[in-house]
Amino acid sequence: MQNKIDLRKLPPLKSLKGFEAATRHQSIREAADELCLTHPAVSHQVQLIEEALGVTLFAQDGRRIVSTEEGRVLYPYVRAAFESLLEGVEAAHRHALDKPLRVQTYVTASIRWMARRVPQFLQDNPQVKLVLSTCAVDWEFDDVHADVGLVYCETPPSHKYHWVPLFDYALFPVCSPQMAASMGQGPTAADLLTKPLIAINTEVRNWQTWFESAGVKFDPASSYLVVDTLAVALEMALNNEAIALVNGPFVDQDLASGRLVRPLAHTAVCPGEWGLICRKELKENLRIRTFMDWMIQSAAAQSR
Amino acid sequence: MQNKIDLRKLPPLKSLKGFEAATRHQSIREAADELCLTHPAVSHQVQLIEEALGVTLFAQDGRRIVSTEEGRVLYPYVRAAFESLLEGVEAAHRHALDKPLRVQTYVTASIRWMARRVPQFLQDNPQVKLVLSTCAVDWEFDDVHADVGLVYCETPPSHKYHWVPLFDYALFPVCSPQMAASMGQGPTAADLLTKPLIAINTEVRNWQTWFESAGVKFDPASSYLVVDTLAVALEMALNNEAIALVNGPFVDQDLASGRLVRPLAHTAVCPGEWGLICRKELKENLRIRTFMDWMIQSAAAQSR
DNA sequence: GGCTATTGGTAAATAATTTTTACGGGTTGG
């Protein structure tokens, strides 16, 4: 790095704000107003510095104050110091925002949730760069290769992580309007057993869970289609080929547009939640906070 | 002056010391040692800044810490800020010491006390410049035209002044060795009445005070010489022409060298004291403190 | 000239902050 410097000779740094503002205004009161302090606070700050330096910085002139020559000599240095710090903060921010934010999520969440929001996010935060990476649904959040994750957790994750739940792991079937119509008016859960059901290979128990919560016996051995991601299942549902079981708010747009429908309203809310995750020490990180806050906002807007 | 800058965006200034040292050492503990703090203090300071900026500044690497890229980006700006402040302090000091220090005192104190010390003081403090000004003995300290005074005060001066007593207002007669010899062995106070006594026009009562304290009646109307400063009176005493009444430690050298003697030991200590005076708000001023401390030291050394 | 509004300074009380103490977890090197 660099050589040692004598930090002990520095005046009380906090009080320098008072000196800076007081010098600029040539008035204790105005400085106090600017700093949102009372005038004795600024008065005291100035005195502290005068004592620390052994130099008189202001003289009283009527009911105002006037910088002494020493005050005028000192000011530019203090000013330069503050400007350097502000530049440094700026530079650190720029640098921090410049590194791409690595976001990890599952295929379906990526395609059907992230993909619909990320463009707007990038438009709102043009300085941020994103790298989206996708993993299988049962993967854990990998804090080495990602900064933030949108993942499902059955139980709150370990204490080393910061965890913000976003929405329920809520199971409900969807299919094409034609498929729904073929089951007649107001089909029951049992009626679904007559149709091709698609399951996700990592979550084969979901259909059983849903049927049980609907009070219908379901034989897991009964033949059904298994694919490896919900995105594929949904594609098949859209193509009128099967009924898919959705596990989160991933079909809102298709439902809104009518391309998919819910043949019946029953929803099975499972334990655990979808949420955003990051390492605890990064939760105040500028990029990460920006990203998480935006996504939380967006999720709240969706469910409203 | 200059334009407003946004002081609110500044990180907690005091904590920057911790960041600076921690970055330089790449170690919290070493930084703490340098700053004479405990390691949690520095750890906390660093965290404060990280939170304020929303940027991670250090990463743990085994049992040390390593600056992140952001930390390395920020450091030079912080460093520059500190250096600017140190320069500013230096510049203010230089400027403060550059203005001559205006010292006010009376003729005799000036000639017979200051004049003997000032050269050494200036040698010890080569950056300080002095202007000595002299006034009549009954003048008050004039804080418009002087920074410090060496004056006599009967009662402690008003609260707006900083007052450091240096020595008593002690009256005792001095004369040449010949004059003393002409009074025979062990003269009494009354014997002095037969010799020419010199008084100072602003302090004509002093002889009366001294004789009364010695238990001798003294008629103020009795003829004696009146001059306007003790310095003149002493000159006459040195020339064997009269007995002078000294009111402070102004003849120490002459007594030591034997050029003047005290015909008898009786001393009348009057109320009040000689001392250094300056405006209260200046008492921490670098030049003034330097000067006063030096003179206090010197006076203490003399009376020792 | 006297009155009032405004500005600063001071001191004690209060609030905020920094620092320390005490402890725990993780890493390194013998």
Added chain:
DNA sequence: CCAACCCGTAAAAATTATTTACCAATAGCC
């Protein structure tokens, strides 16, 4: 594998900063 070392955390203690309440001085205004 253990001891030494370093860092982080949380609560307590110590220190600083700020406010409140007051006073003195000035300047503008009848």
